[in-house]
Amino acid sequence: MTTQSSDRDRALGARGEEFAALLHHPSAGVLLALLDNPVLDETQLCLLLERKDLPTEVLEEVAGRKHLLKSYRVKRALAFHVRTPRLVGLRLLRDLYLMDLVQLTLSPAVLTELRRSAEDQLLARLPQLPLGPKITLARRGPARVAGGLLAEGHAQILRVVLDNPNLTEAQILKALSREKIPLVVTQGIAGHKKWAHVYNIRLALARNPSSPLATILAYLPELTVSDLRELAAPGIVAENLRKYLQAEIHRRLSVREKSPSAAETSEAPRASKAD
Numbered sequence: 001m002t003t004q005s006s007d008r009d010r011a012l013g014a015r016g017e018e019f020a021a022l023l024h025h026p027s028a029g030v031l032l033a034l035l036d037n038p039v040l041d042e043t044q045l046c047l048l049l050e051r052k053d054l055p056t057e058v059l060e061e062v063a064g065r066k067h068l069l070k071s072y073r074v075k076r077a078l079a080f081h082v083r084t085p086r087l088v089g090l091r092l093l094r095d096l097y098l099m100d101l102v103q104l105t106l107s108p109a110v111l112t113e114l115r116r117s118a119e120d121q122l123l124a125r126l127p128q129l130p131l132g133p134k135i136t137l138a139r140r141g142p143a144r145v146a147g148g149l150l151a152e153g154h155a156q157i158l159r160v161v162l163d164n165p166n167l168t169e170a171q172i173l174k175a176l177s178r179e180k181i182p183l184v185v186t187q188g189i190a191g192h193k194k195w196a197h198v199y200n201i202r203l204a205l206a207r208n209p210s211s212p213l214a215t216i217l218a219y220l221p222e223l224t225v226s227d228l229r230e231l232a233a234p235g236i237v238a239e240n241l242r243k244y245l246q247a248e249i250h251r252r253l254s255v256r257e258k259s260p261s262a263a264e265t266s267e268a269p270r271a272s273k274a275d
Contacts (some may be wrong), residue, residue, distance in 0.1 A: 008033040015039055023048050028055040035061060035068075042071045049077035056083050063088040076100055082109045089114045093121050098133055105142040106166070119144045126152070135160055147171030153182030162192050169198055176204040186211040206231055209238060216241060220248045228252070 011022050011033035022034055023044065031048065034040060035058075045068065048054065059081060062068055069075055072095075078084050079092040079100075089111065096104065096118075104110055105118045122137065122145045129137070131154075138149045138161035146167040149157055151174075161167060172195055175181060189195050190205055190212065202219045205211045220228070231237055232245040 012037055019044070020047075024051070028057050031055065031058045032061055035065070042073055045071075046073050046077050049074070049081060052082060054081065054083060056085060059084050060088065063092075072097075080104060080107065080110070086111060086113060090117055093118055096121075098122070098125070098129075099136070102137065102141055102145075105145070115142075123148050131156065139164060140166075142166050143168045143171050147174055150185060151175040151178060151181065153185045155184055158184060158188040162188060162195060169195075169200065172198075172201055173204050176201070176208050179209075181208065181210050183210050183212075187215075190215040203227060203231075206241075207237060213241060217244055220244065223248075225249060225252050 007022075007025065007027060007030045010018070011025070011030045014022055014034070014037060019034070019037065019039060022030060025031060031054070034048070035045075045062070048058075049062070059078065062074070063078055063084070069078075075092050075095055079089055079096060080103075084092075090113075093101070093104075093114070101118045101122050105115050105122070107115070110118075119142055122141065126134070126137075126145075126148055134149060134154070134157055137145055138157045141149070141164065143166050146161050146164045149161045150167070150172065172189060175185065176189070186205060186208055189201065195201050199222075202222065206216045206219060206223070223231075228245050228249050232242055232249060234242075236242075237245070
């Protein structure tokens with residue numbers, strides 16, 4: 001009998017400390033034999049799944065045994081394991097609790113595809129979630145989920161989600177690109193201590209018909225002439241705002257004609273904000 005066969009036989013009948021020691025065995029055959037040992041319980045299996053070097057075939061075998069997946073702890077450990085096969089991980093996502101999905105989306109060790117699918121799961125659940133979990137997601141959720149909550153326009157969520165450190169400029173611009181967005185959203189972004197000062201977000205606010213006119217007018221001196229011209233083209237913004245844009249362009253050009261060097265100096269910092 002070979003040493004490997006002997007170790008597998010030991011694993012099938014191991015008890016107590018011997019069983020615990022075999023959980024760290026390097027052989028996949030031995031670890032697979034442990035799965036057939038009747039003393040294996042949830043705690044021991046989760047200890048096994050904590051091994052970062054666990055062979056893929058062991059993970060596949062655990063995933064294929066339905067009686068082992070009756071344990072939520074086991075399903076969660078499988079979903080978070082860096083070596084879990086892609087299809088197995090995708091299948092497990094639908095069974096994860098809300099905050100475990102959030103944790104998975106924020107884990108750098110998880111496959112990009114798996115993280116994105118977890119975000120899709122969270123976005124799909126948003127309409128059915130009560131306010132409490134939504135506020136938790138708004139505070140800690142990943143960028144795409146934060147963007148989805150922002151677009152919903154719930155007043156009690158808005159300030160929380162705008163302060164979410166995972167929220168990105170891209171997600172805010174995506175929300176502002178929607179034709180119909182609640183007024184409270186544009187007001188909240190326009191009044192936020194961080195996002196209200198981002199140049200591209202100011203441009204997006206100027207384009208959005210829900211944005212307060214007074215807020216946009218306050219932005220006009222900070223926009224470059226080229227952006228003002230683009231916004232003033234027919235059909236881009238409401239006609240009343242377009243008149244203000246044209247007036248600002250005319251004022252800027254008049255200043256340039258009177259003092260070219262001064263106009264160039266005043267334009268330079270504005271152009272840099274657009275970079």
